[in-house]
Structures are given as C-alpha cells and as structure tokens.
Amino acid sequence: MPRFDLRSARERNGTSPTDAARGDARGRVAAVLAPPMRESRPDTVQLPSTVAGAGGEADGTASAAAARRAARRVRRATGFLRRLYAPFAASSFSAPSSPATLADAHRHGRGASGGAVGAARLPNMAPDHYLITGRTGTGVHDRLDIEDLQREPRQFTLFVLAFLALQGRGDAFEGLVVPPAARFAELAAIHGLPFTEWIGDHTSSDADYDPKDPKDSQPFPSRFGGYCSHGSVAFPTWHRPCIMSIEQAIGDVAVQLAERLSANSSSEEAAQWKDAARALRFPFWDWAAEKVATNGVPKVITDEKVSIAMPGGVVKEVENPLAYYPFDTIPEGFRDEVFDVKAYFSQWKRTFRYVQSTTQPDGNGNASMNAEIKKRAASIRQGVGRLFTYDDKGKPALVWDEFSNHTTQSLRKEDYYNINSLEGVHDGLHGFIGGNGHMSFPDYAGFDPVFYLHHCNIDRLFALWEYVYPQYYMGKGYPSDGDTIPFTQSLGTYNLVYNAVLDGKTALAPYRTENSEYWTSDETRFLDGKYYSYPEVAGVKIGRDITDQQRIEARKSLQKHYGVHDEVPSLAGQSRGFGASSCRCSTRSVLLP
Template sequence: MAKSFYPVVGRKCTGAVYNRISIEDMQQNHPHQFTLFILGYTAIQGKHNPHTSAVVQDILPAATYMEIAGIHGKPYQEYAGDRKKQEEKKADYDPADPKDTLPVPSRFGGYCNHGSVSFTTWHRPYVMLVEQAIGDVADRLAQALEANNPGEAGKWVQAAKELRFPYWDWAAPQVAEEGLPPVLIEDTVKILLPGGVTEVLPNPLSYYTYQGGVPPDFVNEQTRVGTAYFSKWPRTFRHSPSSENGSTDKEALQAAVKKVSTDIRERLALLFLYPDYHKDPARVYDEFSNTVNESREDLNAGNWGSLEGIHNLIHVIIGGNGHMSSPDYAGFDPIFFFHHSSVDRILALWEWCYSDYWMCEGYYVGEGEDRRLVPWTQERGTYAQVYNEQLEPSGNRGALYPFRLEDGEYWNSEQTRFLHDKAYPKYYSYDEFLGINVAKEASGPGARNKARRAIYGYYGRDPKETAAMREKESWGLIPVQPAEEAGLPVLFRGISNFRMFVVVARLPEHAFNRSYKFELHYNEGTASRFIGAAAVFARPDHSPCKACAKRRASGSIIRGVIPLPFSLVNDIITSSGNGGTTPTLETTASDITKRLSGALVDTAGKVLATAQGGEEAPIVPIGQLASSDVVPAEVALYTSAVAEKTDDMEYPVHLFDWQAHNSLFLNGWRAVAQEAF
C-alpha cells in the first residue's frame, strides 16, 4: 500500500554514506555527478529538457521544487509530503483568534523554526529532502544513459550513487576576491554527456521559474527605494531593481558578497572558540544555534555569536531587493539549499568538536536547592503546535514538521544529530576538512581540540597568534584578570596585556517590517571603512507565519556579534601611545568607540538611520531622532581576555573575563528615511 506521505530518508537507496562536496569541486572534478545534479535539479524544477522529459512526469508532487521550496514560507499550505490525518489536525484552535474564524489569514501558520534552538536541526532534514528528490531523478537518468550508451557502463550509475547535495562555502578564503562562483550566478551552464559531448543548458542553480505562473498569494514587499515585486516576477532574482520586469544585478550581488567576506570568516572562527566545558551545555547550544538566545540572563556571560546570525547575513547580502532576503520567498532561489548545505556543514563540524553540547530538555536556573530546569518555549510554526508549546529534542514535543520518517513519525532534533546513539541514518557526510571526517568519531578530546584550533586558525581568528603580533609596550596597561580569580581550569593562564574586542548589536526583529541589517564602520578623517554587519531576517506583518507574529507581538530582539579586526585595534592602541602615555582599557575603549559609526540599511542597500560613536559625537536634534521602536536595543563594545594552557601550547585558547564597555551611540540615531521616524 502506497504511503500517504513522502518520507524523508535522504539517499537511503544507495545503501552507503558519501560526502557532500563543494559545488566548485563537483563541477571541476566530478563531471558525471555534476551533469546528473544539473539535470536532476532541472527536472524537479519542472523545466522542459529533452534529457529529463521521460522522468519529469513521474516525479511525485512532494518531490517537486515548488512544494519543497514552499515549506520555508509561502504559499502557506500543507506540504504535499506530509498529508496529516484528520485526527492529527487539532493542536491550536482558539475561537477568539481570527486565524481560526476568518478565511484570511490562513489557519495554517507555517513551519517556521527561526530564532529557536531547533533552527539548526529543522533545516537538516530539509536539505536531505531536496537531496533525495534530485538523487532519485539522477538514479533513473544514470540508468537510462548507460542503457543507451553501453560504452559508458560503470560511469553514470556509480556517479548517481555517490551524488549528494553540494555546498557553497561562503567563508572560503577565495570569496573575498572572487565572490560567488560563476556556476551559481551565470544564466547558462555546460554539462558533459556520453561520448565526451558537452552541452550548454539554462542554469537551474542561478534562478527558478515558477511553473504554471506566480502563485496567487505572493505579495509585493515595499522597500525605501521601491518594491520587491514578488507577485509579478515570474522567476527568482537577486539584487533586483524596483521594476515589475525584474532582473539580477550581478555586479551588485558580487560586491555585496565580497564586502562581508572577512567579517563572515572571523565570525565563523569565533564559533569554534567556545570553551570546551560548561556546567550547563544547553545554554552553550542556545547561544551557538540561534540569534534569540532564550536562556541568556547575563549579557556579559560571553559573546561568541551564533550560526543563525551568520546565516541571516548571507541571506540578506545574496538577496538584496530579491527573494533570498525574504523568509517567505527565500526557499525558491536555488542558492538557498547551497547556503543551507554550508550551514549544515558548519553544524556538523561544530558537533564533532563539541560533542557534549546539546539543547537537552531545557536549561537550568538558580543554584543549589533552588536549581531548576526551564524548558524551551520559543514559538514555532503553528500547524501542529499549541502556542508557546514546550520544545523538546524528542517525543511528541520534539517533532520537526513536516518531515516524516518511513514509519510515519516525524523527525525530531535528537535524530538529526551526527555520531549519537539515537541519530537516524542520513547517508551523507562532508569531505574531509583539516583532517576532520565528521562521519567518524574523534579519537578523543585531543583530536577535537586540535580540530578546533585548526578551524579557527583557518578562518583567520587565532587570538594566540594575534597576541604575539601586538606592540607590547602600547598594550602594557590592558588588564587581564588573574586566572585563579576568574575560575579558569587548572593549568590555564591569561595572556598578559591582551584582549579581544567585539561589538554586540541587539536589534528589534521587526523594526522595519522586513529584513534589514546593522552595519558597523570605522572612520578616520573623511574616510570610512566597513567593519561588519548583523542582519535581521524577518517577515513582514502581512505574512501568515504565526511564529513570527508571536515574536513580533512580544517585541523579540536578536543578537549579532561583530569582531573588530586585530589590525584595527592594534593601530588605535599604538597611535594612542604615541603621546608618551600607555593606553588603558578605558582610553582604548573610548578611542575605539568614537571612531565607529553605525547605519541601519535596508535590503536594497539604502540607509534608514545613522549614528556616530563616542560621547563627543554631536547630539541628534529631537526632530531628527529615529524612533525608539526601530533603533537597536544595544550596540556596545565588549572585550575578552585570552587564556592558554601552560602544559599544552597547542591546546585551543580559552576566552574569559568578558567585560562590557562603552555603549557606542549614546547621542542618538539620526533618521534618514521617513520610516525610521
């Protein structure tokens, strides 16, 4: 008997684990895989192609790109691969809620898992789903190619067996110079066919054209400079001008990607500088996994940043005035899944390095007899959950809707884990990175520690190396708390007269009724240098997403951490010491903050509000002040001391003694756009 649902099992039919590799590696070094991938992606998108016409008609609705992409937001209807039974449709009826009594907005509240400890785990079976759909098509195409070309036997079927969804590593060193690889941006792509023949095809990785027209519930979204015409555009665009015809501005796209590449790399490195011990692992996972940080009580506790925060910035810089910037439409841009395959790769590396950190059943508050467990209660999509329902890693409250397993049960967060006794087989791994194979257990803590150091060093943030480069005399009065007072583990000592500097931005999630970003700049004379950005990836108030509506009503705040480049801090401290005095931490913080400025920028790149750092900045006149509803809840300078292990100089450094310093923009935010007032 056929299942009424479409189970998400990845590439189970291959019976083996194979690596996800980068899209550049696949194109350059695995031409048979690449051909099958391009043709498979073309097929599930429903595009006409003579090579895939025989299999397109057999693709199940649940395996089509329109259905898969629509899970992330629009068109807010039940995913075809779920098909709940009537008795399952019960969770959240409320006669006082218009969603249950009026035809619009829809009773269906979506599958949103942003701003939650399940952000990481929910997206894992999501990428497996598109990997499975493409792989199933590739299997059939490979068999047909070998049947019709006996001389190619053994090439195509094996390539299909090994095919996994590739990733684009947005933090790779070459991104600063090259931006997006051409294969993800050009309108055509060349593939290899049997007999060594090549053919140029429309590129299914660059854009998606809606089959049967734009869905009727797609709605335009306003920006300061115009409109994202989601109701008119027949295909996806990136950095489009405000025009009903739409187009992708490739030059603007590449410039945006290159601009943030250094910031992205340093933020990613920070994720592997989390300490390797903590009395409450769930709190660590909360900060790492998402931008809301439900369990955070002490703002000074640590500021390593989150994987979701980096993810948000990638969405906004790729989308611009286009689909990737809007959560309701982002899934339709084919690059969405390359982005999330990369996010999943970082998660896999982090899991491998930090095997003891996990969401658990909740987090603990209090001490001694007053210590108690607090369950996760972040709002989620409401198709199957009551409002504010407890969120658990497994069981009935751990379901990752709409992704079902073969037995009809839903995936849960615990099953998504790698290398865990309750993990569900996923049939993919990632290519070896710095000696790390995420599909194999580490040989012990030493291997995990070595991997952490290799990763944060590769991405350009090795505090121990930068500390050795400082001008020691100028840094002479930068304080570090003694190791014993800070409660550091035995054999750790602080690196004297050295601290790392970061800026923490806490931003109202729904300030501008859409996605936007906070940009941090360093100013010297008339010159201004971009330092980094924190992005808000948000839906407008007309979106049917019930989880977002709940967060909007509660005034949710998201956190972003922007590392200050060591070279910049070192230059400021060194120049401050030229007057014959050694800078203190207080004078350094003052010198840094007065040279920083901030801007709130919309997805089209236009400035909404600005602010100048430091106490000496001009006070913004009352008539020009931006509204308190849209300006950041906090933008402040934080520092951390750095400790090394005295008996193992190759051990990862330990960040400790976090301290809050100056708020950057004490004299107000100046509204530049009308909507900022």
C-alpha cells in the same frame, strides 16, 4: 543589514491580509490541477528514450482524492495573514537578468512531462506521506562544494538535469518518476509561503496554522505560518531533514537519468554513470572560504546557462537550475514588500537577487551581489570561526542555546539578537546573497535555488560543530534557579502553536522518517544513518575516531582556518543588523597561541 523583523506584512505595510485573495476558490483549484502547457525550448537536452519511464494515468479514485486534497489546501490558504518572519535585505542593488516566462507542470500528481504518475510507482511514499530517508542503498558519500562537484562531470551533469526535472523545466524528462511531493515547487513551499499543508504530509491537526483561527491571527506579532524553525534551539536540527529532502529527490531522479544517459553506452561507461548517480549528494557553497574575498560568488551559481558533459564526450549548454527558479503560477500569498526598496514578489515571474525596483527588471544584479559578498567576506569568516571558540566547561543546554540560534532564549532578554550564533551567521548570508530579492525574505527564500546550497553549508558547519562539541545539546531545557525551563518556539510554526515546548522529542514536521514518524532533533543529531558526510577541512574529518584532546586540537585548527586571530575592519551598515547586540561569551575561549 536589518535585523529580523517580527511584524506581519500587514503591520509593516499597512495593508489588509485579505488583499491576497485572487479569484474564487473554484478557479484556483482548476489552476492547480490543470497547469498551463509548458513551452518548448530549442536548447532542451534530449535524453535517450531507450529506457522507458513510468507513466500512465492514475486511477479515478486517486485523482478524486487529489482533487479533494487540493480543494482543502485552497480553502485553508484563502485570506491568510502574510508576514515576514525575519527579513534581511541588503541595501545596494543593480539591474537583474531579464524575467523569464517558463511554464512548469509540476504539481499534484503530475509527472515530469505533465502526465499523471501512478501512486504505486512513486519511491519513498507511504499513504499520504513522502518519507525522508536519505539516499538509502547508495552508501555514505561526501557532499561536495559546488565548484568541486562541477569538477566531477558525470555527477554534475546528473545534478543539473535532475534539478531541472524537479523544477519542471524542459520537455526532455518525459516519463521520469517524480513524486508530486518531491517537486521543487512543493519542497520550496515548506519553508515559508504559501502557509499551507505540504502534500507530502497529509496530516490534519488542531494545532495547524489557520488564518481564520483567532489563536493564529489575533496575537501580536501574528503566528508564523511556515513549517521552518527560526529563532529557536531547533533551527539547525529542523533544517537537516530539509536539505535531506531535496538531496533525496534529486538523487532518485539522478538514478533514472543515469539509466537513460547510458542506455547506448559501453558497459564500462554505463557503470560510471550509475556509480556517479549513487555517489551524488547535494552540494554546498562554502561562502566562508578564503577565496571568496577575491573570487566572490561562483559563476556556477549566477550564470543563467551552464555546460554539462553528455555521454560520448559531448558538451551541452543548458539552463542553470541554480541561477533562478521560474514560476508557472506565482504562489498564493506572494505580495509586494517594502524594505529599503520595493520588491514586487506578487508580479515577478522568477526568483531574483539584487534587482531594480520595478515590475519588469531588465538586467541582472550579479555585480552587486559579488561586491557585497566580497566586502563581507572577512567578517563572514570570523563569524564562522567564533562558532568554534567555546570551551568544555559550559552547561550543555546553555551553550547549545547560544550556538544554535539568534534568540538565545536562556538569557531571557527581550529583543535580544545573537549575531555570534550559527543562525546569526546564516541570517547575514541571506541578505548578502538576496539583496531585495526572494532570498532575503524567509517567507519567499525557499524558492531561490541558492537557498539549498546555503543551508547545506549551514548543515556542514553544524556537523563540524557537533563533532568537536558532542556534549552540548538542548536536552529538556535550560537551568534557572534550580529549575529546568523548557525551550519554546515563541512565534510558532505551521504545526506548532505559540510558545510550543521544544526538546529533543519535538516533531520536526513535515518531515517523516522511514517509520512514518516525524523526525525529531534527537534523531537528527550527528550524521550516523544519513548516508552523507562532508570533506575534510583544516585536518578535521567528521566521523573519524577522535579523543577529547584531539577535539580541542580540532577546534584550534578550525579557528585558525577561519581566521579568528585576524583583525577585521568594521563594516558599514553592520550596526543595522548583526552587530546590534553582544553575546554571552563566558563559555568562549580562543585557543590559538
């Protein structure tokens, strides 16, 4: 597996960053504001129309404002530098599923059916901000493993249909209220490309990424243009509101769907659908579970069709929103990338995992992905288990730095890579899942739906870790020779310049709380007030009252559960990626007898 490559795409491929400009700005604005009509598909789920949606045209002022914002985004996007912040592509590939050409009217003030949605009717909206509040008013419910969610028929049906609605797939969602910022194409674009302002956070700043500004384009390697935090102590904290955002968007749609689906049902069944909508949380895929070595990737992630249970016991087969995402228009900045083989991101009309290196792949690569995941399963489990081998004697900021990210800035070693961190484990899975597809390249990964299942599991591990290690945190920096050295975001992000200081108060843009202030790492810590939790694992249930001695016992249980004591053979190719560096382990201790 390759390690993170911090060079820009231009530096890797020898091409100009201006190659991406396609057409004039006026044409691009028109394409964004007036996406093509969507195709009608015979397998579309027909929902009862008894419950009316909230349609209606937005007023002229709102439309004009939307047009101005879109034009501004296009101007800022033109000519930007493309680069991969951290590619991790696997080396074996096979044929993918056939490409799909599916239109999705999903952007800039459009309803799920393509009609405009009145701004006053959009949930979780403040002026120019889509607020990430979590699933308020629904109680606290566990996020479930995706296969466990599938065994909850009503929740699973609502999840699948809501995700399809966010992706703009199908004509059965007429009138559903989906804020423009909550559409999948917009949420997916936050993480990496197209390096533009998220429409859920219209806030200009001198620090924002601008490809025409020498502060962003001239240094080497060039500044990262996405919002996501990688290679820093904010890696786990930034991604927490990231997953909350899609959980909230799907939950809001699920509530509307439950009303529609139960419109002609008995009062008892209607109550069951509404209860399912309230309980629905975004699922995770536990790729470190023991069964993965035998079963590989769950079929619910790979099959392009999935069965759902409709009211009255009717079973319906629909498109699977987890298998891939079909682009209406390939996002600005997508370009072909060369790693072990060429990935045709500028031409593929949908997301892929493990595909033939051709512009029109004609099969699917599930067999290759399954083989890779099974081969890596034991190593993945041990990597997770090692996260719980710290003792209680470490210095809080140093331990947090070592746990949270693959850079471990406090070691002050150039080109150091910490495989034994949470982010190090995370990195490997991106490549094991993606192959030469979108998931393996952080600029594009957010568009693969499995990204969110993966990061939900990362958040689960983070939640377990902070439950058994509550004393460890970034604070205001790490100790060095009597001083406190601040942590930084070395390559910057869309809203953080090079070497911006990171601490518990740093804004985790573009995500804003119910008070319209940015989430901070301090606010993301622990699961209090976030309306979700996780199921018990190895006898450890997050949120349960626990003593210091019980925390030690919990760490023992987690080590045993993830097989820390097992012997794991060396994996071919691992030295290219995640075994290249050793980790500072002075604060580690295997607690098993």
